[in-house]
Amino acid sequence: MKPILTRTLTLTLALTGLAAATTYPLTLTDDLNRKVTLRAEPKRIVSMLPSDSETLCAIGACDKLVGVDDYSDYPQKVTTLPKMGGLYDPRIEAIVALKPDLVLVSRYGKIVEPLTQAGITVVAVNPETYEEVFAKTLVLGRIVNREAQAKNLVTQMRRDIARTEILTKNAVKKPSVYVEVDPTPYSIGPNSFMGVLLTKAGGRNIIPASMGDFPKVDPEFIVKANPQLILGVDAKVAAARPGWGSMTAVKAGKAMALPKELDTIFSRPGPRMPQALAGLARLIHPELFK
């Protein structure tokens, strides 16, 4: 009787995800190369990165959030939380006043030191590359004791991404694409997570890997590359730029700003990456989504 009960209990626990429970104290190396120890499962978390906020919510730890940065806007739940400022203007005192037992920060900014001195546990979880998005999701899962959910989320994301990828792989023609993330102009290299999504969406990035992940681009390089599709630049703006009127994409009316929603999720290395990919694929290969 007893072994069966134990086994049933174990099975139940496994199914609810508690089987993979994190054991605290948990020591890990964060994205600032600091060794951080969490004494117990964090219950009051402040997230200073929109992608971290989204991930926490996606793995069922949304209730633990007590504060977020100004740019966290998804899911609905986080928009009602107190805003703790941004990368350049964090409201450190307000964060301390929330009495969090964990603050998630980016590897940039300067809030680690003062918060640590205030006795608050700070962990930098800052996905930047495509694969890091999955790896950091698992790390967050461990940190908040939602390992099984994190694993499920990663599996789900990879499955959704593969679903879009199967479609775009069969695309007959893959247009060359210039993606502008900033009008100075900055673009995305193929090894950045956005660049990986662009390739998976069936576009050929005109930016070579050698130029870096988010390179400032010489305008004449773009004209020379003469992409068939321009994303991130409004058609009117594109036509008004010196020399751009003669580009294939501009003449064919294939220059467009990204829809606002897609623009946000495309630039966010978090759980909505599959949606970003699907949205991009629709723009690049409308013929596949009839």
Add this chain to the structure above:
Amino acid sequence: MGSDAQRDAPRAEALPAAALAAEPRWVWPRTLLLLLLLLSAIVLGTGLGSVTIAPGEVLGALWRGLASQFTGAELGSNDVIVWQIRLPRVMMGVLVGASLSVCGGAFQGVFRNPLADPYLLGVASGSALGATLAIVLNWPRPLIPVSALFAALLAVAATLSLAREGRRFPPTRLILAGVVVGSVLSAATTALILRGEDRARQVLAYTLGDLGFSGWRDVLTVLPYAGLGCGVLLLLARALDTLQLGDLTARSLGVPVERLRLIVVIAASVATAGAVAYVGVIGFVGLIVPHMVRLAFGASHRILLPLSALLGGALLVYADLLARTSPLSQVGIVTTLLGGPFFLWLLRREKDI
């Protein structure tokens, strides 16, 4: 007034009459030399870049580009790069470099202060604030230089009224006032940048100085500002020379000193506002170019100002060429990296300051 004359005396000494007198024998060879330098800058700036185009093709592209103005013919992609992207960018470099250098030379002369330049007097910071405001508020492009000019005039008025000591503008006070006004305005610009999040990087790049996306339309918009401002300054060269002998002497020679200062400041603000409007704050050009010319070719403003225009134009085109073919990426970064050390060297050299 007596003390005024005494204080003026060492400055007049520091600029011996020999330096003030034009040396006609050497003017033309020197002008020719700098003209060649400018021409080579234009040729290289148009020929080289992130995309390699053979010299023969550059010439062909220029010809076809010019011809297409009349025939409306379609241009190939290399032609577009040369004619619509590189050449206007180079021309903008020439205009901006020349404007900033002439303004710097005129400022140094009118305030008899070797450290004066559009940047140090707050004119550039004012222009930058005005232009940033226009960018953040999404005003139409032709309004950017207007807004820049307006803010520049306000900035320089603030600097001058802060620095004024009776009728004089002592060098230290002028620099201090300029630094303070410049800092306050830069802070205001930064505040604007942080509020206009979406355009933050665009505006940041702008405050670092960038010639990218300069088209013919921008060049033609800046041209009248540069032409008018620099033209007036060049016409005032002889008066600026006289002013080097001291306010009193100049006045006794019939130069309306106060009015001259005012006109120089306004003309320089016009030229600086045009220069700063589309390409941002490009540091140190206005400061170092007049000194280079003075060291190499003499201090008379009749030589200094036109030669500064030539050298400044050439220098900025070369700096931009370096910027777009190297990871330094922006011309303002290049000029500041090169100009900063030169400025320090100048500080050590001029014990007089």
